Amino acid sequence: MVKLTLPDENILEISKGKTVRDAALQIGQGLADASIAAKINGKLVDLHYVIENDADFEILTEKSEEALHVLNHSAAHIMAEAVVELFPNARPTIGPSIEPVGFYYDFYIEKPFTQEDLDRIQKKVDEIIAEDTKFLREEMSLAEAIKYYQKVEDNKFKVEILKEMETEEVSFYSHGNGAFKDLCRGPHVPSTKRVKAIKILNASAAFWRADANRESLQRVYGVAFFNPKELRKHVNMLEEAKKRDHRIIGRQLDLFDTADEWGPGMPLIFPKGRAILEVMRDFWNKEHEKAGYEIVQTPHVYKENVWQTSGHTEYYVENMFPVNLKGEKWYVKPMNCPGHMMIFNRRTYSYKELPIRIGEMGTVYRYELSGALHGLFRIRSFTQDDAHLFMLSEQLEDEIVDVIQMINHFYKAFGFTDWEFFISTKPEEAIGTEEGWEHATSSLKNALVRLDLPYKIKAGEGVFYGPKIDVDVKDAIGRRWQLATIQVDFNLPDRFDINYIGEDGQKHRPFVIHRVIFGATERFLAILIEHYAGKLPVWLSPIQVTVIPITDEHIEYAKQVSLNFQNEGIRAEADLSGERMEYKIRQATMQKIPYIINVGDKEVEAQTIAVRSRGNKVEFGVKIKNLIEKIHKQMENYE
């Protein structure tokens, strides 16, 4: 007998050599029918997996998130079979499931897929699912597998994958008549019909191994669910995301616009957009002053020699806007770092004065590739909430702790509830000493450990000049955005010869970290717009109160009410246009203004207001003072 420890700590005894499905059946028919795969000692396995030893055991049913990934992965295989049948020249490469849900498969094929091709693929996929055949696992030695892909399939991509593998045995999966089998670790759903709902979404180009110098592949995206209802929900979510598109809301709410007329990637921020950015800036200034930062301002353009010192002319010149005048070469700044280095260097600091924290909301310009531009998410002129911290080696960990705490405070205030930390370690090509990297990387880790924050490691993904922490923030519809970054920099201190005087009276190189929290303020604004679907909380709303008079006779009172709010630091306006009151209410509602105030005879008489708040609730006879207090409280609490 084999003892399986279930998630609820109960022990399930089964006879040796039984499969996962048998074990599930032993618990109950319902569970067996609902099961997709299982976890044995935390490792994902098929239902066909034969259990030989005692282990921790967990059945994955359709309800679990991991099962959905298994399903999507299986869907990728089914699609690959469909593609290979329809296009015998296509060479499958890799096809994983993706976050938050969905899959893709990359094919090497001469001709890109058209919309008609995708329709045919969808049809073929549906056929394969309808056939309801089992996913079968087959083991093969590594050498045999390489031979298979060299001789039978003529697929150099799979051979390349196999040659990098360190195991001796690999597994294949097949379904249908078995003509198509694919190298895969598994696990998979037991049979093709478990894919109850699948949609082939779109195709695009992708490079093999994400390397622009390698072959260009055709990537087909799709998404699969256990039932059609979930698929519909997902499609609705995609539509919801489309509705939240900050470019559209930005135009509706008169926040900003981009257009190629005045330069692709150069957004014009309108008054209401700027009002939100101003709230962000105020918050930022306040928090940074509290945390002992010195706020500075640096120019937008420097002479070439600055960029030669920083190394930008050598390595980043393609991304910089050049300015030539009177035979001299200048560059518009793509980064704020040089300015901060030069400010640090204006005098000599003693070790007693460190850490020095220099911060700036600095607008930078980068010539991004045209294909990368997208609304405010990716632009060529944007403002970084930049700061550089100069410190002693032993201060590194404390400083990182402080920055992380500030990051947590920021994201909470702006209404996010979920974010993740990633540490990127030393890449292959890097500068700086081994000890420096070691100390910096462990300081990053220790800081997170000290704050009891979980993190993941991205091995070798650090920048050449130092290790870093990246923070991914999850928005209201589950999308992840990389926002904050804390990077240790071994490069610029050397290039700008940054020093402090130590206890020994000698010059020493401080540790320098570069960090942003918003990242780019314009991008952060766009994320806020999509996170809140335009319905910004009161403290961020560009217009917090609008006052609508019922007839022209109430204009004076409306003006007076509006002024009352303005005098209390509240962003208020009065709509005195010639439109009907109902029309103005509709406009204000669509502008997502938190408080819409109506004033007529009754209000003038009683010196009150009628307040319509979000959700279309109207409250009559409200005292102006009371609403002012309420809004003040909301602004203080970042609501």
Next chain:
RNA sequence: GCCUCGGUAACUCAGCGGUAGAGUGAUUGACUUGUAAUCAAUUAGUCGGGGGUUCAAGUCCCCCCCGAGGCUCCA
């Protein structure tokens, strides 16, 4: 920069060889209204740019520019 799909009025889009259209907006006038669109008039475009095919081209063909979705880049 690469692949796919697009570009018609300020916005959303229809028209797909035969006289450039609709809704929204904007402007003006009338209406003075008690809680999500008052009525009317006016304004609308080198149909992304260039070249070609045709008696005739938003419409078919070629080149370029720009955008979207991906990929890449993110010193």
